[in-house]
Amino acid sequence: MKLYQAAASPNSRRVRILLAEKAIEVPMVAVDLGKGEQFSDAYRAINSRRVVPTLVLDDGTSIGEVPAIFRYIEEIYPEPPLIGASPKERALATMWERRAELEGFAAVMETVRNSVAGLKGRAIAGPHDYEQIPALAERGTARVLNFYADFDDQLGEAQYVAGNRFSIADITVAVTVDFATARLKLPIPEKHRALRRWYADVSARPSMTA
Amino acid sequence: MKLYQAAASPNSRRVRILLAEKAIEVPMVAVDLGKGEQFSDAYRAINSRRVVPTLVLDDGTSIGEVPAIFRYIEEIYPEPPLIGASPKERALATMWERRAELEGFAAVMETVRNSVAGLKGRAIAGPHDYEQIPALAERGTARVLNFYADFDDQLGEAQYVAGNRFSIADITVAVTVDFATARLKLPIPEKHRALRRWYADVSARPSMTA
Numbered sequence: 493m494k495l496y497q498a499a500a501s502p503n504s505r506r507v508r509i510l511l512a513e514k515a516i517e518v519p520m521v522a523v524d525l526g527k528g529e530q531f532s533d534a535y536r537a538i539n540s541r542r543v544v545p546t547l548v549l550d551d552g553t554s555i556g557e558v559p560a561i562f563r564y565i566e567e568i569y570p571e572p573p574l575i576g577a578s579p580k581e582r583a584l585a586t587m588w589e590r591r592a593e594l595e596g597f598a599a600v601m602e603t604v605r606n607s608v609a610g611l612k613g614r615a616i617a618g619p620h621d622y623e624q625i626p627a628l629a630e631r632g633t634a635r636v637l638n639f640y641a642d643f644d645d646q647l648g649e650a651q652y653v654a655g656n657r658f659s660i661a662d663i664t665v666a667v668t669v670d671f672a673t674a675r676l677k678l679p680i681p682e683k684h685r686a687l688r689r690w691y692a693d694v695s696a697r698p699s700m701t702a
Numbered sequence: 703m704k705l706y707q708a709a710a711s712p713n714s715r716r717v718r719i720l721l722a723e724k725a726i727e728v729p730m731v732a733v734d735l736g737k738g739e740q741f742s743d744a745y746r747a748i749n750s751r752r753v754v755p756t757l758v759l760d761d762g763t764s765i766g767e768v769p770a771i772f773r774y775i776e777e778i779y780p781e782p783p784l785i786g787a788s789p790k791e792r793a794l795a796t797m798w799e800r801r802a803e804l805e806g807f808a809a810v811m812e813t814v815r816n817s818v819a820g821l822k823g824r825a826i827a828g829p830h831d832y833e834q835i836p837a838l839a840e841r842g843t844a845r846v847l848n849f850y851a852d853f854d855d856q857l858g859e860a861q862y863v864a865g866n867r868f869s870i871a872d873i874t875v876a877v878t879v880d881f882a883t884a885r886l887k888l889p890i891p892e893k894h895r896a897l898r899r900w901y902a903d904v905s906a907r908p909s910m911t912a
Contacts, residue, residue: 557801
């Protein structure tokens with residue numbers, strides 16, 4: 493299999509971190525987002541939604557969408573478990589990863605896509621063009637701060653986002669924090685000590701440089 | 703286990719259909735959204751995001767978020783497979799279910815939440831209040847029409863949304879179509895024959911009355 497991805501894409505990074513945690517080498521194919529390569533006919537044939545990343549299997553099947561790629565890789569390479577080692581653990585990791593994405597990752601993405609000049613007319617990733625809505629960029633800061641507060645509560649009760657084990661939920665929260673810090677200048681506020689303790693711990697993992 | 707849910711909630715319906723397809727009886731606990739029961743302290747202890755549905759296991763563990771509930775039920779009751787019978791099938795069903803949710807279900811929900819008078823100040827489901835943004839309600843119609851066109855393309859090539867087998871992706875698309883038809887008066891346009899053929903077929907399944 494091979495992974496079509498882009499170095500600067502936070503969604504691609506989520507998958508790269510998973511692969512690094514599992515110590516799997518997958519050939520990477522760079523998609524140049526700056527040149528709009530994701531809109532080419534060649535890439536459209538690989539991913540009709542025209543987003544990165546896409547995992548292409550040896551039989552040519554394309555798997556898009558990060559949670560689907562996470563799931564496939566975990567099934568093929570179960571060790572170490574990053575979704576969980578039991579049905580209950582897997583349900584909790586899936587739940588927390590999704591909450592992190594809906595409330596955190598998507599909020600940062602929405603803010604960036606509705607404010608950056610280079611994304612005019614491209615407020616939603618994917619095959620269709622939508623105009624930016626400035627009110628969404630404004631709302632984004634409040635959403636990200638609420639995300640930090642909610643996950644600080646959770647990390648006051650658990651070592652990792654989904655419980656006692658590092659999981660895909662930690663990957664998505666860590667990528668969200670880095671993305672919010674770099675693009676929105678919104679690092680975790682000082683008052684969220686549990687979240688900051690977790691972030692320092694998780695950021696030290698070698699996989700995070702992926 | 704028991705399912706906390708609401709009759710009129712499309713997210714609850716996604717899970718009820720899954721249970722009906724598997725012929726599993728799970729005790730249901732009604733959460734009265736009209737009375738705001740999802741914001742009560744009792745429900746908050748079950749689901750910190752304060753949304754329905756939530757699956758509560760016999761040991762008290764709460765599983766929220768529809769894809770996490772789908773996953774848990776499928777692992778405990780694997781027959782008939784509704785996510786898939788191989789890693790590849792499961793990845794494809796997960797991918798298509800997610801696309802249906804992002805591009806269809808979430809677009810309908812965003813349109814409703816940003817336009818209905820009773821949801822003023824509640825433009826995003828969950829624990830935090832956000833004001834409605836009228837431009838989102840306007841954008842919603844275009845998004846839903848694009849969703850129909852994209853899934854018509856896919857159903858021109860496959861019997862079911864994710865391939866040859868009925869899956870969670872079909873459940874989410876069917877609930878989205880019903881939701882858009884009822885709440886936005888946006889049924890599938892006549893020209894999308896493949897999607898209409900699929901919808902007639904899937905709507906006839908007994909589980910769809912759930």
